[in-house]
Amino acid sequence: MISEQLVDLSRVQFAATALYHFLFVPLTLGMVWILVIMESIYVMTGKQIYQDMTRFWGKLFGINFALGVTTGITMEFQFGTNWAYYSHYVGDIFGAPLAIEGLMAFFLESTFIGLFFFGWQRLSRQQHLLVTILMAIGSNLSALWILIANGWMQNPVGAEFNYTTMRMEMTDFWTILFNPVAQAKFVHTVSAGYVTASIFVLALSSWYLLRGRDVQFAKNSFRIAATFGLASALSVIVLGDESGYTVGESQQTKLAAIEAMWKTEPAPASFNLIAWPNEKTMKNDWSVEVPWVMGLIGTRSTSKQIPGIIDIKVKNRERIISGIQAVSALETIRINPLAPNIAAVKATFEAHKADLGFGLLLKKYTDDVGTATPAQIQQAVDSTVPHVTPLFWSFRIMVGLAFVMLALFLVSFWHTLKLGFEHRRRWLYQWAFIMLPAPWIAAELGWFVAEYGRQPWTIYGVLPTHLSVSTISVHSVYGSLSGFIGFYTLLLIAEVYLMIKFARQGPGSLGTGRYQREAVHHAAAINH
Known part of the structure; x- marks a missing residue:
């Protein structure tokens, strides 16, 4: 059996690098479209201040983009180093969207970002605006393909297990591409990025206005950020509702854990606005409920029930018992494919292969799944539900912040x-x-809810996390974890330092002679 410490350390390492990387991604996704808006106004009106706005905010975007790319590239290496069996098991499927992202979106994005910074004197206004638009499309296409890959991990459609190759294989690329979970994740994630960029521009513009610096520049930036941010915040909330619906369709365990819904309620289920989950007694010590809301969000109906955790565990027990037969049959096929009764064994596997992943959960507790004890089966059943409390509160803090930001944009x-x-x-x-x-x-809480809520699976219902790791030593993971955290921390410090440096300088950093901070520095240099 795989060491539990190795699995936990590998999870911590990937979580740490993913969360670090996602500090840079949302700002990149949103800033490109704010730059498109600013430059479009410049092209339409010819007012110099809008070109200056595009160049200044573009400078901050460029710093963030460079560090985002750096952290993203190193993060992907972990699929081969720490999650080798995962890469082997589903590489044909998971690798396809990532390869397309690298070949199409990333190169498109990287090419046009160079033209954006160095093409101001070489391209006409209209040509440069086209470059900015294509840069924005490239950035968002990059997110699309990555989220298609991640969406497949949440809802593995368009693929099936092949007992000849002992791997998952793609059966329908278009089903994977138009996976409703992936599409919902994409529009929700990019909208959250638009909100991030809007808050960023709004906050820095407010800082300039509080100090009476470059007031007209700050006013125009504030106005664009408030308008774009309002539309984006409304989109996040509406698309978050759609994301909740897709989770209710494909990941009922996650939805029940997020809502601390222990028992199946009569439809439509109420929404726990706030509660105190008690995982030992499997009930909430107290709660404030809003009638009907959860049923409407999770099912879009007033008659369809949302299963509670207790009933989900009952169903998962049945699937684990069915999965035992699938695992046992698969091992017979793998070890002795020419056995006299192989046709019957294959028929047994086909009858139970939908529950293969649930049978594999027992590999965490015993090497021989066929001899699993009732206690081990119960352990596997209990593991199918992630810890409720961190999911419950993370989700509510995230939603609470979303509504506060919406109020800010409205005002x-x-x-x-x-x-x-x-x-x-x-x-x-x-x-x-x-x-x-x-x-x-x-954004960080949103990713935590999405990824931690998927546990104990790397591929939901298909491949347990504990079977996905590489066969490497715990000491190796400790070493790489320390290296990654150290490296990423240095990058984060560099990002913050550069952002603060240029934000303090403001549009004066452009060297145009039209802004206050630049005038102060110029006078100081002359006096010196």
Whole structure:
């Protein structure tokens, strides 16, 4: 059996590198479209200030993009080093969208980002705007293919297990491409990136306005961020509802854990606005419920039930017992494919292969699944439900932050339309600046809910996490984990340092002679 410590360390390493990487991704996804908006206004109006806005915010985008690419490339190496059996088992499927992302989206994005920075004097206004648009499309296409791969891990459609090769094989590429879970994840994730970029621009613009610096530049940036952010925040909430529906369809265990729904309620189920889950007694010590809401979100109906954790465990026990027969038959096929009764063995496997992954859960507790004891079966049953408390609270903090950001965008948008940019509105600028970390916290919590909620599976219902790791030593993982965390921390420090440096300089960093900070530095240099 695989060492549990090895599995846990491998999970920690991938989680740490993924969460580090996702600090950079949302800002990249959103900033490119804000740059498109700013440059479009410049092309339509010819006003120099909008070109300056595109160049300045583009500079901050470029810093973030470079570090995002660096962390993303190193993260992908782990599929071969720490998750070798996973790569072998599903590589034909999982590798396809990642290969397309590298060949199409990443090269498109990287090519046009170079033209964006170095093409201002070489391209016409319209040509440069086209470059910016293609850069934005490339960035979002990159996210699309990665989320198609991740969506397949959540909802493995368009593939089946082949007992001849002992691997999962693709049967329908288009089903994988149009996987409803992947599509919902994509639109929800990119919308969250748009919110992140909007808060980023809104917060820094507010900081300039609080200090009376480059006021017109800050006003225009604030207005664009408030407008784009409002549309994006509404999209996140609407598309989050769609994401909840797809989870209810394909991952009922995750949905029940997120909602701390222990028992199956009469339809439509109520929503636990807030509660105190008790995992030992499998009930909530107390809760504040909103009638009907969970049923409507999870099923889009008033008559369809959402199963609770207790009933899900009962069903999972049945699938584990069925999976035992699938695993036993598969081992016979693998060891003795010419056995006299092989046709009957293959028929048994075919009858139970849908539950093969559930039978493999027992490999964590015994090498011989066919002789699993009732206690080991119960352990496997209990493992099919992730810990409820961290999922429950992470989801609610994420949603709470989303609504606070929506309120900020609503007030900011109304402020730009009706009230002007009067300095007595300092409370709004202060609120916007304080909210700067909020979208990153919400995004990290969202990824935690999505990935931790999938446990104990790397491929939901197909391949357990404990079978996916490489056969390497615990000491090797400790070493690589330390190296990755150290390297990524240095990159994060570099990102923060550069962002703060250029944000403090503001548009004066462009060297145009039109902005305050630059004038101060220029005067200081002359006096010196």
